[in-house]
Amino acid sequence: MGAGHGHRLFFHGHSAVHRAPAHLKLLALVGFMLVVVATPRDWYAAYAVEAIVLLAVIALSGVPVGYLAPRMVIELPFALFAVLVPFISHGPRIEVLGVTVSEPGLYAAIALLIKGTIGVLASLTLAATTEPQDLLRGLQRLRMPDLIVQIMGFMIRYLDVVTAELTRMMTALKSRGCDPRSPRHWPVLARSLGALFIRSYERGERVHLAMLSRGYDGRLPSVENA
Amino acid sequence: MHVPDGFLDAPTSLATGVVAVGGVALALRGARRELDDRTAPMAGLVATFVFAAQMINFPVGAGTSGHLMGGALAAVLVGPWTAILCMAVVLLVQGLLMADGGITALGTNITLMGLITVGVGWGVFVVLRRVLPSRISMVAPSAAFAAFVSVPIAALVFTGLFAVGGTAPVDLQAVLIAMLGWHTLIGLGEAAVTGLVVGSVVATRPDLVHGARPFVAARDLEIRVPQVVAP
Numbered sequence: 301m302g303a304g305h306g307h308r309l310f311f312h313g314h315s316a317v318h319r320a321p322a323h324l325k326l327l328a329l330v331g332f333m334l335v336v337v338a339t340p341r342d343w344y345a346a347y348a349v350e351a352i353v354l355l356a357v358i359a360l361s362g363v364p365v366g367y368l369a370p371r372m373v374i375e376l377p378f379a380l381f382a383v384l385v386p387f388i389s390h391g392p393r394i395e396v397l398g399v400t401v402s403e404p405g406l407y408a409a410i411a412l413l414i415k416g417t418i419g420v421l422a423s424l425t426l427a428a429t430t431e432p433q434d435l436l437r438g439l440q441r442l443r444m445p446d447l448i449v450q451i452m453g454f455m456i457r458y459l460d461v462v463t464a465e466l467t468r469m470m471t472a473l474k475s476r477g478c479d480p481r482s483p484r485h486w487p488v489l490a491r492s493l494g495a496l497f498i499r500s501y502e503r504g505e506r507v508h509l510a511m512l513s514r515g516y517d518g519r520l521p522s523v524e525n526a
Numbered sequence: 527m528h529v530p531d532g533f534l535d536a537p538t539s540l541a542t543g544v545v546a547v548g549g550v551a552l553a554l555r556g557a558r559r560e561l562d563d564r565t566a567p568m569a570g571l572v573a574t575f576v577f578a579a580q581m582i583n584f585p586v587g588a589g590t591s592g593h594l595m596g597g598a599l600a601a602v603l604v605g606p607w608t609a610i611l612c613m614a615v616v617l618l619v620q621g622l623l624m625a626d627g628g629i630t631a632l633g634t635n636i637t638l639m640g641l642i643t644v645g646v647g648w649g650v651f652v653v654l655r656r657v658l659p660s661r662i663s664m665v666a667p668s669a670a671f672a673a674f675v676s677v678p679i680a681a682l683v684f685t686g687l688f689a690v691g692g693t694a695p696v697d698l699q700a701v702l703i704a705m706l707g708w709h710t711l712i713g714l715g716e717a718a719v720t721g722l723v724v725g726s727v728v729a730t731r732p733d734l735v736h737g738a739r740p741f742v743a744a745r746d747l748e749i750r751v752p753q754v755v756a757p
Contacts, residue, residue, distance in 0.1 A: 309623060326622075333630045338536040341693070374626055378530045385694045408694040415532025415693075416628070423625035435622060447554055447566060451615045454570020455577070456623070462574040463581065480582065483718075489582065490722030497575050497603060497723065498731050504571035508564045518563055 309371065309427040317361035317429045322438025329426050336418050341411040347418075354422055363428045368421065375420045382416065385409040432456045446519065454507070462500055469496065528620065529635055529684070531628030538691025543633025549641040550614050556607030560736070565608070572604050573612040577619070579723075595680075597643025598651070598673035599720045602665070603727065605736040606648040613640035634687065638680045647676040651737055662741040665728050669737065670721025677713035681705040 317325075332353070339346045358368070386396075389405025396406065430438075436456070440449050469492045470480065478485050508516075534542075557565050576596040596616075600609035617635045620626040627635045647669075654668035685702045692701075728735050732742050 309625070329629055333531050333628065334536055334539075337532050337539060337630050371625070374624070375530065378533075385696060388697065388700055389695050390697055391695055402695070404695045412532055412694060416530045419531025419628045419630070420625050423621065423629055427623050427625055432623060445551075445554055447557075448550070448611070448615065448618075450566035451569045451573060451611060452619060454567055455573040455615055455619055458571055458574045459577065459619075462571070462578050466578045466581070486718055487722055490719055491726040493579055493582070493719070493723045494726030494730070496578060497572075497727055498734060500571045500575040500578075501568070501734055504564070504568040507571070508567045511567065518566075 309424065310431060311363045311367055311428040313362050313429065315360060315362045315429070317357060317425070320429075321441075322430050322434040323441040324438075325426055325430060326435075326438050326442060329422055333419055333422060336415055336422075339415070341407055347414050350418060351414075354418060354425070358421070358425055361425060361429050363425065368424050368428065371424055372417070372420050375416055378416055379413060382409045382412045385412065454504075458500075458503070461503075462496070465499065466496055528617075528627030529631040529638070531630050532693065533628070533631060534634060534687055534691040535693055536630070538687055539630045539634060541633075541691075542637045542687065546614070546633040546636035546641065549610060550636065553607045553610035553614070557605075557611050560605040560608050565611075568604070569608050569611050569615070572600065572608065573615045573619075576600055576612055577616050579719075580616075582719075594716060594719050595639050595643055595677065597639060597680075598647025598669065598676045598716070599723060601644045601648040602651055602669040602672070602720070602724055602737040603735055606644055608736075609644045609648070610640050613644060634684075638684055638687075642680045642683050643676040646679045647672040650675045655737070655740070660741065662728060662732060662738055665735065665738045665741070666721050666725035669724040670717040673720035674713045674717035677716050678706055678709045681709035 332350070336347075336350050339350070358365070386401035386405040386409050389402035389408065391402045391404040393400050394403045394406070395401075436449055436453050439452070440446070473480070473485075473488065473492060478488055480489055557569065561568050576599075579596055579599070580593050582593065597609065597613055600612050603609075604612070614636050617627060617632065617639060621629055621632050621635070650672040651668050654671060655664070658664045658668060682702075682705070685698070685705050688696075688701060689698050724735065724737075728738055732738050735742075
């Protein structure tokens, strides 16, 4: 596992969106989403313009829609809530498809779904077109405190190491008859989480010592100069 | 669990963003006292651990499952300031690289799952540590109770934010009851996992548990010399 490997959402490409500086992409994403969130509930024309802008950026990036679409399931729990809103809202009732629902609730739910979907798709686009290292450099240029950037760097670097360790532990547990979903096996599960914490903490100590022996003085040279 | 974009209106999102930035700035100062120059690698690895622990789901009922938030767990294991940094970084990475939680809701998410769960969890834990008999066996139950309290409080604060800047005309009382009921259940799961994890770390490496330090330091080294009986 080299340091430069892409993360799970990254889609390799050389488009203008991929090459754009990460700090500009971050600013654009935050600005765009603030506009979307601030759009009044029933300005459907504005939503259409925002969606077209986003789709144009996606088209420019060359990331296939078939790559992004399955990854939008992360929105699902929230979509379920949005579907419930018309039923639990107050206000005058109207009938849609034979079901009586609250009228303001229905419009609120539609706006929620549109805004949420645009948000997830825009975030996915950033994640699919930006390498984690570029993102860190972008955050650094945006004056994110150095310590936060470093912690993020370590988290991104060791994410796959620690989750792979957890996966190996779970495989070992399951092959010995443990069912992680059953509360009866929670004590076993928790002990392995405890072991994972100790291993992560000790790995952190080893990494720190290794860094000290290479002249670490509280700043990371690689993120800075590269 | 993560608040998405568009759930709260723009002014509320910005306000929680300011709160989150202030909280994280305080934590940056505090964490240096807890970990000194080891902060970056240690907090990075602990953040990775919190992320991994969040991947384990436990059933809540009605076919749905909740997952660990880990605020109280991290606070007891590594101390409140480092825990806030860890939670903030986890949420930042989830928001920016995994599209989990809205980018404009990042401040809300950090406030709720970083500041509130860690703050309440650590506060309850410290109070319990004072009140209960000062024995190391009390650390795990106190951590469990602190985790249990922290989750519904976070839900309560979310309902408050929703009352101020919610975008759906939902009956607030219904939201409050639903959120509290649901998160009490999630809190039970959170408490069980937190208590068991802290218990297992206390059993094997009590020196690593920040919340158990007063008890570990109080232990005296006892050197037992074999009694030599004169022949």
